[in-house]
Amino acid sequence: MSGNDVLIRVEGLQKWFKGGEIKALDGIDCEIRRGEVVVVIGPSGSGKSTFLRCLNLLEHPTGGTITFDGVDITDPRVDINRHRQKMGMVFQHFNLFPHMTILENMTLAPMKLLKKSREEAEQKAMALLERVGLADRSGAYPSQLSGGQKQRIAIVRALCMDPEVMLFDEPTSALDPEMVGEVLEVMKELAREGMTMAVVTHEMGFAREVGTRVLFMDEGKLLEQGTPAALFGSPQNPRLKDFLGKVLQ
Amino acid sequence: MGWFTQLQANLAGWFADLKAEFVLNFIEEDRWRFLVTGLGNTLRITFFAVLLGIALGVVVAIVRASYDKTIQEMRPGPGRFLLKLGNFVCKIYLTVIRGTPVVVQLMIMYYIIFATSRNSLMVAVLAFGINSGAYVAEIFRSGIMSIDPGQFEAGRSLGFNYVQTMRYIIIPQAFKNVLPALANEFIVLLKETSVAGYVTIRDLTMGGDIIRSGTYSAFMPLIAVALIYLTLVIFFTWLVGKLERRLRSSER
Numbered sequence: 001m002s003g004n005d006v007l008i009r010v011e012g013l014q015k016w017f018k019g020g021e022i023k024a025l026d027g028i029d030c031e032i033r034r035g036e037v038v039v040v041i042g043p044s045g046s047g048k049s050t051f052l053r054c055l056n057l058l059e060h061p062t063g064g065t066i067t068f069d070g071v072d073i074t075d076p077r078v079d080i081n082r083h084r085q086k087m088g089m090v091f092q093h094f095n096l097f098p099h100m101t102i103l104e105n106m107t108l109a110p111m112k113l114l115k116k117s118r119e120e121a122e123q124k125a126m127a128l129l130e131r132v133g134l135a136d137r138s139g140a141y142p143s144q145l146s147g148g149q150k151q152r153i154a155i156v157r158a159l160c161m162d163p164e165v166m167l168f169d170e171p172t173s174a175l176d177p178e179m180v181g182e183v184l185e186v187m188k189e190l191a192r193e194g195m196t197m198a199v200v201t202h203e204m205g206f207a208r209e210v211g212t213r214v215l216f217m218d219e220g221k222l223l224e225q226g227t228p229a230a231l232f233g234s235p236q237n238p239r240l241k242d243f244l245g246k247v248l249q
Numbered sequence: 250m251g252w253f254t255q256l257q258a259n260l261a262g263w264f265a266d267l268k269a270e271f272v273l274n275f276i277e278e279d280r281w282r283f284l285v286t287g288l289g290n291t292l293r294i295t296f297f298a299v300l301l302g303i304a305l306g307v308v309v310a311i312v313r314a315s316y317d318k319t320i321q322e323m324r325p326g327p328g329r330f331l332l333k334l335g336n337f338v339c340k341i342y343l344t345v346i347r348g349t350p351v352v353v354q355l356m357i358m359y360y361i362i363f364a365t366s367r368n369s370l371m372v373a374v375l376a377f378g379i380n381s382g383a384y385v386a387e388i389f390r391s392g393i394m395s396i397d398p399g400q401f402e403a404g405r406s407l408g409f410n411y412v413q414t415m416r417y418i419i420i421p422q423a424f425k426n427v428l429p430a431l432a433n434e435f436i437v438l439l440k441e442t443s444v445a446g447y448v449t450i451r452d453l454t455m456g457g458d459i460i461r462s463g464t465y466s467a468f469m470p471l472i473a474v475a476l477i478y479l480t481l482v483i484f485f486t487w488l489v490g491k492l493e494r495r496l497r498s499s500e501r
Contacts, residue, residue, distance in 0.1 A: 058402055060322055076324055085408030095403035099421050108417060109407040161407060 007165055007196055008032040008055060013064035015050050015220075020062075024050040026220035028064070032165070037197045039211035039228075041204070043243055047220040048200045052169050055198065056080075056087045069164065085113055088158030092170040094150040096142040096157070102129070103138040106157045114161070121160070128156040132186055148179030152186050159190075166190065168199040204247055208232055216240045274469040280460050284470075287456025288477060294373050294452065295439045301378025302438065303431075306385025309339045311415065313386065314393040318401075319411075339386070346383035352444045354380055359448035369450050373442070381438050388430045392423035425496050432489035436482050443478075453477060 008031065015025040024047045032038050040048040053059040055066060057073060057080050065074050073083050097105050106128070107121035116124075129135040132152045142150055151171055158166060168187065172180045184206050191197060191210045201207065207214050207228055214231045216224045216239075224237045232248075235241045275281040316336035323329045346354070358376040359369060366372060396419050404414035446455035457474035461467050 056406060058406060081405075081408050081410045084406060087406070089403075089406035091399060091403065091406075093397075093399050095397075095399040097400065097403070097418055097422075099425065109409065112413065112417065113408050158407070 005034040006031045007034045007069060008198075009065075009067040010055070011065045011067075013051070013054060013066065014062045015047070015054060015059055016062040023220050025054065025061070028217075028220075028222050030215065030222060030225070032196065032198055034164075034196050035194050036212045037191045037199065037210050038213050038215060039207040040198065040200045040215045040217060041202070041207060041243075042217035046217045048215075048217045049169055051217065052167050052198060052200045055167055056084050056089060058089075085109075085161050086164045088161060088163035088166040090151070090154050090158060090166065090168045090171045092174050094142070094147070094154045094174075096150055096154060098142050101139050101141055102134070102145075102153055105142070105153065106160045109157075110160050125156070125160055128159055129153075131189075132156055146179060147175045148182045151175065151179075151183045155183075155186055155190070165196040165198065168197065168201065170200050170202070172201065172203055202247070204232070216243070218243070270466055270469050274460055274464050274466055275473070278463075280463065283451070283456035283459045284453065284473060284477065285456075287451055287453040290370065290445070290451055291439070291442050291453040294370065294377060294442045294445060294450070295435075297374040298377035298381055298438060298442070299435055301374065302381030302385050302434075305379065305382030306389050307420075309342065309382065309386035310389035310393060312336055312339050313390050315411070317394065343383050343386060346380055351377070351380045351441055352447055355444060355448055369448050373445050373448060373450055377438060377442060380441075381434060384434050384437075385431065388427050388434060389423065392427035392430075393419055395426055396422050428489065428493050428496065432486070432493075435489075436485060439481060439485070440478060 010028055010030050013025050013028040014023070016023055026047075028051060030038075040051065042048045050059055054061050055068075057066075061074055065072050067073070068083055068087070071078060071083065073080060096102075097108070100108065103122060103125055106125035107116075107118065110116045110121040110124065111118060126135060126138065129138055132155070134149060134152060134156075137145065137149065137153075142153070145153065155166075155171075171187070172183050175183065180203070184203065187197070187199070187206070188210050199206070199211075209228075211228045213225060214228050215222055216231065216235075216237065218239050224231065224235065224240050231240070232244065235244055275284075312332070312335045316332055320329070320332065320336075323332070355373065355376040359372045363372045363375075393415075400418055400422065401414055404418040405411075409417065442452055443454040445452040446458065451459070453474055457470040460470040464470075
């Protein structure tokens with residue numbers, strides 16, 4: 001882990017909806033270094049999902065800049081599609097492609113975008129499926145899988161593109177409680193292997209155990225950040241104290 | 250027993266009449282040929298008009314859906330201007346085509362726009378195809394709009410551009426969803442071509458009409474024409490049902 005190698009730098013990030021009536025993000029500054037697992041917590045409506053979705057420009061920021069791998073991706077002249085290939089994203093509702101098998105879900109982007117051969121793409125996909133224990137489901141369609149299985153597939157689908165960073169947008173929020181563990185386990189393993197991760201979640205246990213840094217957001221602002229030990233052990237901001245008091249009972 | 254022999258005689262007379270009618274309308278002078286060539290023309294017009302209609306409809310639907318989905322987010326520039334212009338043109342097309350009867354469109358095509366062309370079959374294909382395209386466009390647009398936005402975001406997050414996301418992810422799903430409505434539009438089109446006679450095309454309906462005006466007998470030719478249309482519609486409905494089941498089976 002190279003400690004000071006900044007992968008994503010966010011400066012003065014703003015996102016307004018309805019012409020400024022709603023300020024979902026109100027000036028966010030932060031950095032994500034290679035190998036870090038940054039966990040974003042905060043009450044619902046605090047802007048944490050919007051923040052994550054701005055990182056790969058699924059939401060276009062109203063103001064501010066995002067520098068990914070040394071390139072300002074908010075510059076309109078930048079080909080965002082090429083940069084998105086290096087930023088894997090996992091959604092709350094999985095968003096697997098229902099008209100394709102698991103294997104097709106995983107090989108589509110590598111074949112079409114990275115111009116890999118079918119053999120090469122399938123080989124990588126099968127190796128990843130093996131790792132998450134779903135190799136036997138490669139020919140199944142998404143509707144035949146449980147929620148936990150779908151989310152594990154969504155994670156490895158993103159990994160097929162060899163991303164430099166993985167963005168997780170509440171990956172366990174739509175799961176039945178008994179399936180949360182299997183998804184978190186895959187994420188933990190990914191973190192152990194040194195993948196750079198930005199995770200929006202309500203799983204405080206995950207934040208504490210796996211996060212190298214935790215960000216607390218509320219009302220579109222980044223109010224406090226620090227190591228899990230510092231943030232959970234001695235919170236400074238009164239709103240963070242209030243939030244932790246509610247979620248950690 | 251009197252009423253029974255009476256009935257028998259009546260029935261026998263009725264069947265004899267029917268047979269005579271049949272022979273007169275279809276066998277004599279090989280009049281059945283009018284129906285066969287008519288059917289051929291009806292199928293030809295329908296087939297090519299459907300192809301044209303789907304091609305036009307898909308393009309118009311993509312322009313309209315892209316406009317609805319992205320115009321708010323789009324940065325000012327030539328792309329935005331083109332999309333606005335495209336959407337405007339598509340809207341005019343939809344309004345005019347859906348706001349006027351297909352017979353009138355057909356006659357405008359034949360007697361005004363292509364007044365110098367005597368290829369009435371080609372004119373009919375154009376007229377019906379352009380007409381059908383407007384309905385297909387709205388069917389397809391609703392299909393595109395019905396796909397969960399998360400599918401689109403998943404495609405974009407993998408690095409696909411807008412067009413690739415549409416092509417690999419959105420359109421295949423939208424097509425599957427709108428297949429029943431598309432099939433219905435196809436069946437409507439098949440029946441709508443029955444007005445092709447207005448521009449001197451000998452389609453199935455016109456074939457029946459030619460027989461009727463030759464034999465001064467309406468029953469046989471009209472019922473025959475109706476039965477042929479009905480058989481076609483039942484056949485195509487069955488075919489589409491089969492296709493639909495095949496497409497659906499991939500999701501189970």
